[in-house]
Amino acid sequence: MLKEPNPADVVAKARRTFNSGTTRSLQHRKKYLRSFVTFFQENEDAIIESIFADSRKDRQETRWEIYSAIFHTQYLIDNVGTWVSEENVPKRWVDTLDKIYVHCDPYGVVLVMTCWNMPILTLVPLAGAIAAGNCVVLKPSHKGPSFGTLLATVLPKYLDPACYTIFGENNDYVEKLLEEKFDYIYFTGTASVGRIIHRAANKYLTPTTLQLGGKNPVYIDSSADLEQAAARIIWGKCLNSGQACSCPDYVLCSKPIRERFVEHAKTAIERFYPDSQYCPILNDHELQRLSNLLKNLDIALGGGVDFTQTTMQPTVAINVSPDHPIMEEEIFGPILPIVTVNSAEEAVNFINTREKPLVIYLFSRKSSVKKFFIENTSSGAVTVNDTIVHVIVESLPFGGVGSSGMGRFKGKDSFDTFVNRKSVLDKNTWGIGERVNELRYPPLTKRKTDVARFLLQYRKGPSWVTVVTSMIFLLALGASFNLDFWQ
Secondary structure, eight states: OOOOOOHHHHHHHHHHHHHTTGGGSHHHHHHHHHHHHHHHHHTHHHHHHHHHHHHOOOHHHHHHHHHHHHHHHHHHHHHHHHHTSOEEOOOOGGGTTSEEEEEEEEOSEEEEEOOSSSTTGGGHHHHHHHHTTOEEEEEOOTTOHHHHHHHHHHGGGTSOTTTEEEOOSOTHHHHHHHTSOOSEEEEESOHHHHHHHHHHHHTTTOOEEEEOOOOOEEEEOTTSOHHHHHHHHHHHHHGGGGOSTTSOOEEEEOHHHHHHHHHHHHHHHHHHOTTOOOOOOSOHHHHHHHHHHTTTOEEEEOOOEETTTTEEOOEEEESOOTTSGGGTSOOOSSEEEEEEOSSHHHHHHHHHTSOOOSEEEEEOSOHHHHHHHHHHOOOSEEEESSSSGGGGOTTSOBOOOGGGEEOOBSTHHHHHTTEEEEEEEEOOOOHHHHHHHTTTSSSOOHHHHHHHHHHHOOOOSSOHHHHHHHHHHHHHHHHHTSGGGGO
16 A cells, blocks of 8 residues: 555645646646646556456446546647636626626635546546646545556656645545545545535535436337337446446336337347356445345346356346335446336326436437426436437536536536636726716715616617617716716
8 A cells, every 4th residue: 555645734735836826827737638638548558457456347448438538638628728718798888898707716726536436537527627727636436446556656747746646545545635624525426425525525615516326217218219229228237337327227118118128138238248248346245235136126137146256147127116125226236127107207207206316318209208308307417319428428517416416527517617707897997987986975866876777777688778778878977077966
């Protein structure tokens, strides 16, 4: 185990660095975003092997994660110059001579905590924090010790340690880190740990993004291409053996659709895993938990568990009761329960009586059904006729709602998450402006108030009213030179 620095010293050093202004320049941000990309490119094989050593995760799945992280960081590099610019906002007529804009201020020293199951994608917020101009303390999951050690030893060669500190695999440092005052905390993991993080953040009223999990429903209607739907759902369910927060959790469909779906799911499983090369479960404890969830289920496909290899077959269960234990918690494994519903309305009601999911997956060709789900459910995202792939669209925000999380990242949201959008009003000091201020200075009169109300009234877009208002405004300015006019 690496000898790691004292958290208090790390945070104090990072704050001194941030206060020096080092990380604020656009040149600095782009430099280390490019270095972040280079880290992935030059260490691709080492990254893949370290993650395989931790969880035996499929090497090609990890490669896809690396590419997604690179593409996202390149998106940040191309756009951060625009995002850091002053954002002008609409003016009222009385503000014509003033400068009004929004300035994006980096928060300062932020803590980014990643998870073990998708360790590369959960590094993406680090890139967002860099793009926003912050100093960062990175804490990888203790459940991925090999990858954590690689980050702690190799990443400092690419990122300035004075600005970006990486703790390795030592879990003891989590509590110590949470005792420190950060300006922002970003956490990816389970809801139970997320609550602990949130309570710790409350001590200093630290703003927090929590990327959690949940039970992501899939609804299939009669218009869907069931062969295609089955392939995409099984692929999403078995990605990293179901150990991902965005995996489909359960299916809602009618009984006739269910029968056909199971047939196509069987074909998809045989095609995807011809030699039974299933991705393993993290450890014996997690495999035993999943095995216990199979009790009293009507297994239509799979169900096999191999404790010697720590693997589970892709499993489909039918006739699942909404009260079965498997419907009460995030499965986080390759088990797909199917609950029978008879309509889209019944599916929506089922979803809305439970905790808000991270994502809803909908398989339908009907525009009315798509609109109905999007407008009548609450979730972090909705993906229609596919699973998982919304996660790798750089321009789409990613995040949960309610128990599935709070806050967003990816694309501009990765930048916006780590900045304070500071309002700036730079008032003019011309004498004519001060004459207008006579409207608000005591002694107040009804005439002053009436004129001010008229001038300050919100009006949308240019129109004849705007023209008339501007004329009255100019007349009022001229008249303001005679103070007796206001009295």
